[in-house]
Amino acid sequence: MPTEPNASPRGTDAARSVRFEAQVVPYLDAAHNLAHWLARNPADAQDVVQEAMLRALRYFDSFHGGDVRVWLLAIVRNTFYTLRSRAPHDALHDELDDVKHPLVDDGPSPETLTLLAVDVGALQAALEKLPPPLREVLVLRELEECSYKEIAAITEQKIGTVMSRLARARERLRDELTCRPKEVRRHDVR
Template sequence: MPADFQSTPFRTNADRSRNFEVGVLPYLDAAYNLARWLARDDMDAQDVVQEAMLRAFRYFDSFHGTDARVWLLAIVRNTFYSLRAKTSPVGMHESFDDDVHTVADEQPSPEARMMLATDVGSLQKALEKLPHPLREVIILRELEECSYKEIASITGQKIGTVMSRLARARERLKTELTQQPSEARRHDVQ
């Protein structure tokens, strides 16, 4: 976090705006990245980030924490889900059952598999296929490099839930990435 950022009461609107710019705006790219992966669409992600930034600015006086990045990512996540609830038909919500999506085997990690035989395109396609709860934890952990504690804070989940969802997300990615068409596998081997 920049050194001159202060989460103290503001004397003027100019102080408030300056502190917001210094403390929150550096994380705009991270906010867009999370919104893009949740929304799966550039235009929707832009709308989510715009609304999230408005909410962050509106409630900036209530921020008394030390990590503006985690605070902003939580706002982005909550904004996405609240906008999605307003616009999505009831039948469009993905179902997610913790009991059904369990880790089945103890083979090499998805990271090791990805390093062996994947390209960015197939990884993006595999990420797109994950249900929202799994996609958001893996994006926050692997792309945004958030700690388990930060992810738990952003998502409002317990650390154990974050860890189990991350394990299931990695397992699903591994499954998606190893079930490529035979032509792609032959190409990767040669």
């Protein structure tokens, strides 16, 4: 049966588009959530997601199975850092100091503190104060519910690095949530 020379490219583009929409688009909210917490600016987050989706579509043929969500979130993360590298130097590039952020955790977890009626505004404000590498792993683990292995794949880090960053992020978040202004402490009735 002979094939028409003009029929092949259209058919493959349409099938590719359908597969992309079925496999990748359902994770658009997760992509936007990660971009939002990385960029901390709605307009920048939209730019990151738009560029990441274009890259995902462009390289969709190179995706050969595995977890589409992890693949897409890795693209979002890499897109953010690529776009950010073109911007002026800011706190994003500051190194993490292991002396300032030891791996000691002797108090309640951020999840426990949150369940003890920490309001959403305070939690968001505390999360925004974290350095980007710490905020990134915390968002991926707690908000996107990625496993350590998935986070390691997304961030291109070793699992041990992911675990230590997550511990530091939880500690810093706990410190931010439990830190109260001096006026409040002075007038606090217990």
